[in-house]
Amino acid sequence: MREPPANHPSDRVQFPTELPITARIGDIANAIENHQVIIVAGETGSGKTTQLPKICLAMGRGSNGYIGCTQPRRIAATSVAARVAQELESELGEEVGFKVRFNDKVKKTSFVKFMTDGILLAEIQGDPLLRGYDTIIIDEAHERSLNIDFLLGFLQRLMPRRPDLRIIVSSATLEHARFASFFGGAPVIEVSGRTYPVDVLYRPPRDDEGDIADAVANTVNEITELDPRNDVLVFLPGEREIRESMSALEQRALPHTVILPLYARLSAGEQQRVFQTLPQRRVVLATNVAETSLTIPGIVYVVDAGVARVNRYSVRTGVTQLLVEPISKASADQRKGRCGRTESGVCFRLYEEQDYDGRPAHTDPEIKRVGLAGVILRMKALRLGDIESFPFLDPPQKRAIDEGYRVLEELGALDEAGRLTPLGEQLGKLPVDPRLGRMILGGRDESALREVVI
Known part of the structure; x- marks a missing residue:
């Protein structure tokens, strides 16, 4: 176990008054103090991803081990770590750091450690009681990836052996009752989202639109005719569709517009470009990495192609395939929630309303698909x-x-x-x-x- 770091930053932690979670800080801190596990259920925009580690810091946690916070994706772990470090007026890698595959920016004297859920799983081999942590936050637990289900089961088993460990499961509002019962009736604290009204317009592809790229380019063109200044976020199933849509949009030669891709394999520098405010209007073309955790500032319009690439395993053929499938209602609502954060927004769905009504409520947990x-x-x-x-x-x-x-x-x-x-x-x-x-x-x-x- 590491030495308790000096100069604990608990007295320097401040909370943005505009975030809904700030109103629940006392309730959350009391629950952490009195229960080994708590469930925080918050809608998009509530502030839970950035503020939960800071609440733990303000309580003085992080002295006997890291406050560990897992994220489903590398881009979320790195960008959220940078944001929390900025809010604490600290250099990234000092009090707040991150660890993802091939990149470790955490010191022994750090207090908060953001990481992918896969990194925490890998650390179990060398630290089976997770003695390196005094608090574990599992963020975006509703995504129910294999890694998340692994960690939830492991932590449930670990609880009797580490009564000092505090576990916070952070989720969208969908599955919190199941998480609470899984952890023996853990208390649930619900936090509202910070959203302005978002209008939903259903715009299925027209007959003359040959593929997704055409439909996306025409929709962005229609938005430009109404409002040439405000930023647009487009959800697409993969890199190929992003490249094709970039090409189709570049042919439109939209004025004062910069087109930015966002997907997991992009370099860190390229990924960071989407978080920077630019003088031109931004059109961000993203996979579902932008669906949760990440908040791209200034988005007023969302264009949702309504599909995503999903792993599916066939017991009959023995092969896991990456299939393009319609997204669930929960994912569609998460995408809609990416706008309307700072002002009223509009979400264009490139499919029929009846199509949305017929979709499943949630995406299957990964363990049922692989x-x-x-x-x-x-x-x-x-x-x-x-x-x-x-x-x-x-x-x-x-x-x-x-x-x-x-x-x-x-x-x-x-x-x-x-x-x-x-x-x-x-x-x-x-x-x-x-x-x-x-x-x-x-x-x-x-x-x-x-x-x-x-």
Whole structure:
């Protein structure tokens, strides 16, 4: 365990009066003081992502271990860390830092550590009781990625062994009752969102619009004719659609307009451009990385293509595919909430209203959509025990579990007793599907790694 840092910043923490969460600071602090787990349910714009770590700091937490805050995406971890450091008038990497894959800006003397949920999972191998933390905040828990479900189950098991650890589960308002019952009746504090009215206009593609890029470019053109100054955020399913839409928009030669892409694989410098205020109007073309956590300032118009790329595993074929699917109502509402933060906004949905009405309320949790071979492998590597007995919010089906074990045995990752083989331990360290990992290791052993990776 690290030495308690000197110069705790608790007396320097201030809270923006315009954020709705500021009105609930006393309630949240009391709940953290008196309960091991609390659930904070807040709509888009409530301020929970940036202010929850500061509430913990103001209480004096972060002295006996970091205040750890997980984010589903790297861009959220880095940009939120920068924002909180700025609010504390501190250099990023000093009192507030972040750790994502290939980039660690945290000091032993830091108090708040933002990270992806995958980083915290990886740290469990070297610190199974999470002694390096005195507070853990799981942000955007409603996304229900595999990593989030892993952490929730792990923390539920850890609670009796770490009674001093405080756990805060932060979620949109959708699933808070389930989270509360999962943690034995944990108290729920609801925070309202800070939003101005947002009008929704349904604008399905016209017959002469051949693809999403055409529909997006024409919609942005229509917005420009009404209002050539205010910023636009467009949601698209992937990089290819972003490039095609950029090309279509550039052909329109919109005046005083800069077109900015935003997706996970962009360099940090390129990603940061969307958060900077520019003299020109910005049209940001983003994947669903901009759906939660991130607030891009100044957005007045949202254009929602209504689709996203989603992992789907077929038990029949044994292959996980990245499919373009209609988003759920919850995701559509999150996207709508990206405007109307500082003034009234308009959301253009590129589909029919009846289409929206027929969509599922939520996106399926990832554990119901992916192959379980990688899940079982990681659980073995993390020594989390058997998948059958792990406390998942949504336990997977037996058929999917059996298929996962079959794949791992076929790859030589498990022995007859179900323990990891030396090959399985090597596979568990590779952040790829076990089948691909086995190909990479085979390529290494046959001195053909370059050919396999290509």
